[in-house]
Amino acid sequence: MFNKRVKIKDAVRMAAGEEQITVMGWVRTFRNNQFVALNDGSSNDNLQVVLELGRFDETLLKKVTTGASIKATGRLLESPGKGQNVELKAESVEILGESDPEKFPLQPKKHSLEFLREIAHLRFRTNTFGSVFRIRHGLAFATHQFFNEKGFVYLHTPVITASDAEGAGEMFKVTTLPFDNTPRTEAGEVNFKEDFFGRATNLTVSGQLEGELAAMGFAEIYTFGPTFRAENSNTARHLAEFWMIEPEMAFYDLEDNMDLAEAYIRYLIGYALKNNRADLEFLDQRLADEEKLKPQAERSGQGLIEKLESVVSQDFQRITYTEAIDILLQSPFYKKKKFKYDVAWGIDLQSEHERYLVEKHFKKPVIVTGYPKAIKAFYMRQNDDGKTVAAMDILAPGIGEIVGGSQREERLDKLMERMQEMHIPADQMWWYLDTRRFGTVPHSGFGLGFERMVQFVSGMTNIRDVIAFPRTPGNSEF
Numbered sequence: 201m202f203n204k205r206v207k208i209k210d211a212v213r214m215a216a217g218e219e220q221i222t223v224m225g226w227v228r229t230f231r232n233n234q235f236v237a238l239n240d241g242s243s244n245d246n247l248q249v250v251l252e253l254g255r256f257d258e259t260l261l262k263k264v265t266t267g268a269s270i271k272a273t274g275r276l277l278e279s280p281g282k283g284q285n286v287e288l289k290a291e292s293v294e295i296l297g298e299s300d301p302e303k304f305p306l307q308p309k310k311h312s313l314e315f316l317r318e319i320a321h322l323r324f325r326t327n328t329f330g331s332v333f334r335i336r337h338g339l340a341f342a343t344h345q346f347f348n349e350k351g352f353v354y355l356h357t358p359v360i361t362a363s364d365a366e367g368a369g370e371m372f373k374v375t376t377l378p379f380d381n382t383p384r385t386e387a388g389e390v391n392f393k394e395d396f397f398g399r400a401t402n403l404t405v406s407g408q409l410e411g412e413l414a415a416m417g418f419a420e421i422y423t424f425g426p427t428f429r430a431e432n433s434n435t436a437r438h439l440a441e442f443w444m445i446e447p448e449m450a451f452y453d454l455e456d457n458m459d460l461a462e463a464y465i466r467y468l469i470g471y472a473l474k475n476n477r478a479d480l481e482f483l484d485q486r487l488a489d490e491e492k493l494k495p496q497a498e499r500s501g502q503g504l505i506e507k508l509e510s511v512v513s514q515d516f517q518r519i520t521y522t523e524a525i526d527i528l529l530q531s532p533f534y535k536k537k538k539f540k541y542d543v544a545w546g547i548d549l550q551s552e553h554e555r556y557l558v559e560k561h562f563k564k565p566v567i568v569t570g571y572p573k574a575i576k577a578f579y580m581r582q583n584d585d586g587k588t589v590a591a592m593d594i595l596a597p598g599i600g601e602i603v604g605g606s607q608r609e610e611r612l613d614k615l616m617e618r619m620q621e622m623h624i625p626a627d628q629m630w631w632y633l634d635t636r637r638f639g640t641v642p643h644s645g646f647g648l649g650f651e652r653m654v655q656f657v658s659g660m661t662n663i664r665d666v667i668a669f670p671r672t673p674g675n676s677e678f
């Protein structure tokens with residue numbers, strides 16, 4: 201068997217002993233022709249592999265370079281060096297893959313995140329991205345654990361669909377029609393009848409509508425999959441392809457919905473604090489070092505772990521949209537004209553407004569409910585005031601909107617009325633309306649942007665640094 205190896209994460213914690221072990225990994229550094237710092241991605245800990253002087257021939261030693269992959273077998277000895285308990289005294293070393301030190305882009309020094317994005321295929325081999333992606337994995341695992349413990353059914357919703365769930369029209373088309381000689385109708389429009397599905401299709405912007413269908417049978421479901429938005433926003437919080445978790449629950453009103461979303465977010469953070477401690481400590485230190493370079497006024501003054509612990513231990517603030525607008529209008533920020541966008545009842549909250557509410561005013565996550573119906577999707581339940589809907593957004597410090605959700609409109613007449621007003625083609629959505637025709641129930645759901653959640657937990661400021669291969673306007677490399 202080739203791969204009988206001990207993970208380096210475990211090896212560094214083992215006691216020195218007589219037994220031989222084998223490790224494999226990538227060389228981070230090689231000092232004094234003797235000391236290899238070896239990493240295999242199981243944690244940020246490197247194992248020091250010692251190549252005793254005179255024991256290995258020169259041609260082999262020349263190939264032990266940063267980025268090369270090696271297999272080393274030997275015994276663990278107590279290490280006289282500082283920073284480690286044990287080191288591996290190599291008895292045999294095999295070069296698995298060479299790495300030309302002249303050409304390897306990831307030299308052992310500090311690189312900017314922007315540079316690392318250009319070599320995203322190699323950035324997994326850095327401590328920062330090691331930590332970020334292990335945390336991402338942990339949050340994905342914890343998501344399934346959370347919903348599984350509550351008896352939710354994990355539903356896989358389609359990636360290709362003919363519906364625009366959000367009605368926002370920010371969709372990537374899916375077609376096999378040729379671009380030259382495109383088949384046309386007599387009226388000169390593209391004839392989608394000749395397309396693969398016999399109609400126009402797109403990549404999904406949300407699995408919610410299909411999720412609602414399943415919730416009308418299982419009562420509680422969740423989705424966790426990729427979603428696509430062709431919005432041309434080049435910000436640190438938007439991706440064209442992102443992952444979303446969308447629970448959908450029958451017999452839940454808006455309050456039940458908020459309780460679930462809050463419990464879920466706190467569960468994720470609690471999971472990371474417990475299971476990704478070393479990686480969080482690494483990122484905490486990294487952020488602290490970055491903070492030191494900032495002018496005093498821009499420093500957050502709160503460490504990453506401290507922030508996460510405070511979020512786990514306190515209830516989120518719950519306010520209505522109308523209260524949020526009042527707070528903004530009365531804020532010193534507004535009075536000193538520091539907001540770029542104007543504030544008035546009816547506006548869609550801009551990220552500067554959201555951040556003011558969470559970072560300056562409440563200093564903790566905030567759930568805003570009761571948005572004006574004009575700025576929200578057609579499926580949200582209309583409130584009795586005729587102006588607002590039973591929507592809820594969760595806003596997080598440093599991120600802004602992390603969750604969007606609502607109680608759904610379960611009354612067929614109200615739903616159809618709203619669809620008509622918003623020009624949503626009801627005839628094509630017969631299947632969605634059927635759930636309101638046959639055994640409709642009060643129900644609710646929300647969507648959590650997974651990358652924004654990873655950003656929040658890891659403290660990474662740019663969303664491009666929490667997904668392996670980001671898709672943004674103009675970027676589809678790798």
Ligand code: 4AD
Nearest residue numbers: 406408438439442446602603604605645646647649
């Ligand atoms: O608020 P959104 O658009 O809501 C929905 O899609 C609903 N169907 C969800 C539901 O009720 N089932 O998106 C939900 C969340 C946002 O709060 C945000 O965290 C994330 O998805 N999100 C994005 N994340 C990264 N890049 C983008 N372009 C995003 N757009 C939304």
Ligand code: MG
Nearest residue numbers: 593601603604
């Ligand atoms: Mg939203």
